[in-house]
Amino acid sequence: MRPSVIDDFGMPVSSYPLYRTESKVSDFEMTRACPGGAPSSYDAACGDWVVNTAQPSSPPYNTTNANARFMPLIDDDVYPNIGDRLSDAGISWAWYAGGWDQVNSDPSKVPQFQFHHQPFLYFEDYAPGTPGRAHLRDSEEFVAAAKAGALPTVSFVKPYASENEHPGYASEPLGSANLVELVRAVVEGGSAGNTLVVVTYDEFGGQWDHVSPPTGDAWGPGTRIPAMVIGRSLTRSGVDHTRYDTTSILATIERSFGLEPLGTRDASVNDLAAAVAAGGR
Template identity: 45%
Template sequence: MNIRRSSVLGAFGGIMAFIFTGCSSSRHAQTASPDLSGLKGIEKVKHVVVIYMENHSFDNLYGEFPGANGHANASKESITQLDRDGKPYQYLPAIPRSSEFPTNIPNSFFNIDQYIPSDKETPDVTHRYYQERTQVNGGKMNYFVAYNATEGMTMGYYKTDLLPLYSIAKQYTLCDNLFHSAFGSSFLNHQWLIAAATPYFPNAPEYLRATLDSNGKMKTDGLLTPDGYAVNTVYSVNQPHPAGVKEADLVPNQTNPTIGDRLSGKNISWAWYAGGWDSAMAGKADETFQYHHQPFIYFANFADGTAAKKEHLKDEKDFLKAAQEGTLPAVSFVKPLGINNEHPGYSNVITGETHAIELINTVLNGPNGKDAVVILTYDENGGFWDHVAPPVIDKWGPGSRIPAIIISPFAKKGYIDHTQYETVSILAFIEKRWGLKPLNSRDAQANPLQGAFDFGD
C-alpha cells in the first residue's frame, strides 16, 4: 500500500528575556494518569516506529487542516504580535537576510509559499530555551516576533493541502493538541524523547551558563541554566562530536534512565537509527549531520566502547533494510539526516516530507506493517508561532504545539485527535505496551496517545 503525496540563528547574547512561571487558569497541568480504556487491545502492536522530524509548529504546517484547531480558531490577542514595549506592530518587522519577503507584511500570520516555495530553504527561526519561555508570554502567544532573530518569519505558514504528508494526515490520525515536552532547542527535546529529563553538567565552565537577574530575567544567553542544566546545543564526551569542540565544553556521561534501558531490561529489542550515522562514526560526517540529534550518546550506558552502543545505535539504511525484510525491532527511533528532516536553514519541507513518506511506505509495505504503529512528529516548533497556549507542568515545559501523525492499521482513520499530549506521551505509549516502569513523573502522568487508536474487539 503506497501512500503518494498530492545555521542556526538566535544566540541573542545580552538580550533581556522574560521568564514567565505563572499562567492563566486555562493552561492546566497534567496531574493524574489518564483513563486507559482507549488502549484495550494494545498488545496487538508488535512494532513501534518513531520518525522524528524537525522544527515546525502545528500552525506552521497544519493551520489550514479541515476540522483541526488551526488559524481559524486563533484569538486576536495571540495573532497580534507585540514589540518589547508591549505595543502592537503595524507591520511585521522585516525578515533579515531574505530579500524574497516584502517589508509590509501585516501583523498576522502569512503564507510562506507565495514568497519562497516549499521545495526551497528558508531562513532559520530562533528556537532556544529562554527565548521560547518569553515568546509564549504566559500563554498569550504574542512575543514570538519580538524575541526572534528572524523577526517576522516566525508568523509564516505553509499551505496545508500542498504538503506531501497531507494525504497521510487525512487518511490516518492527526493529533492537533500535542506539545513538545521542553522549551526551546532541538538538543533538549531529543533528550526528552528518550529520557524525559534535562541533562546535568555540574562542572561546566561559567561561560557556558546563562545569567539571570534577581527577577529571573535573562541577562545573557547561554547553553546551560545558571545551575548547570544543558538546555541549548552542547555536545557529548562520546563520539561522534565536532572535532573542534573544547574538551571542557563536552557534557559528561549522564546516568539517569532512558527508554532504551527500560526496554533492554525486559529483553525487548530496540534501536536508534540515524541518517549518516556510519559516516559520522568514521569521522566523515555529512555536512548536515547533527551531532546533538543523537541523544543516546550522552549516556554512560551507551558510551564509546560499550556493547550497547554497537547493538542499539545504527544507521538509517539499517532501518530500511530491516523494514523491507520484516526484521524490525520492537521499537525503532528514526532520525533522518539533516537534509531530510525539514529543518529550516539546511533542509526544506518537500525534501523532508518526501523522505518521511519513503520511511512510512517501507514500514507499511513490509512484513511488519500489519502490526506496526508509526508515529511521525517533530522535535519542537523551531521558533514558529502557534496560537495555542501550552499547558504548564514544570520549569522545563511543555513548549508550543507540534504536529503528530499516527499511522497504523490500528490508528483511527480520517480522524483528528484533540486529546492533550506531549512528546513524552510517546514514551508513555511504549511503556504501556510493554509494561515498563516510567522514567519519572512526566512520562508517568502523560497521556499515552490513547485517543488515537481503534484496536477493535
C-alpha cells in the same frame, strides 16, 4: 561548566530574524545563577540546567566547531533512559540515525550530521566498546529491516539534517520524500501488521501559535507541534483532541511493555491510546 547569562526575556544569544539579543548575554552550557531576593521575570530559567547546544562527549565528536561545548557522560544507573528500560526488560530496540555509518567512517561525507541530535551519545552505556553501542544504527538499516519484517520491537528514527524538515537549513521536499520512504517501508513491508508509526517534530515550523500553551511545569508545554499516528491496521483518518506532549511517546512505550516511568511527566501524561482509537482500531 559555565553558566549562561540570559536577557530579561530569558533568551540566550540569538540572531534569528524575529528575535535578536540586544543586551549583554553569555551563551555557555548552563543557565544563569538564581537571583537573590524577589523572583525574576524569568525565574524558570535560573539554576543548573543545560541549555542550547551542549555536545555529547562520546564519539563521534563535533570536530568542526572550535567553540563546541561538551557534556560529561551521564551515568545510566543514576539517570536511566528509555533504551535502558527496554534493554533491562529484554525488549529489542534500536536508534537509527541518518548518516551514522558515514560519520563513523568518514565524517567529511556527512558535513550536516548533528551529533547533538543523538540522545544516547550522552550516556555512558552507549559509548564505544559498550554492549549498548550495538543499539545505535544507520537509518538505511531501518528501511531494510522494515521491508524484510525484521524490525526490533521498538525503533527510533532520526533523519539526516537536510531531511529532517527543520526550518532554516533543511529541505522540505527532501524531508517529505524521506518521511514517505520510511513510512512506506513499514506499511508496505513485512512489519506492517503489528507496527504503529508515530511521526512528530521538535518544532512546529512557524514563528507563532494563536493558541496559548496550557499551564505546565518549568519546561512546558510550549507551542503546539504536529504529530501523526499511522498503521496499516488503522481503518480511518481522524483528529484526536486529547492533550499530549512529546513524553506521551515515552508513556506509550512504557505502558505497552510494563516499564517503569523515567520521570514524573511521562508517569502522568496521556499516552497515545486515544489517538490509536481515533484511527478505528
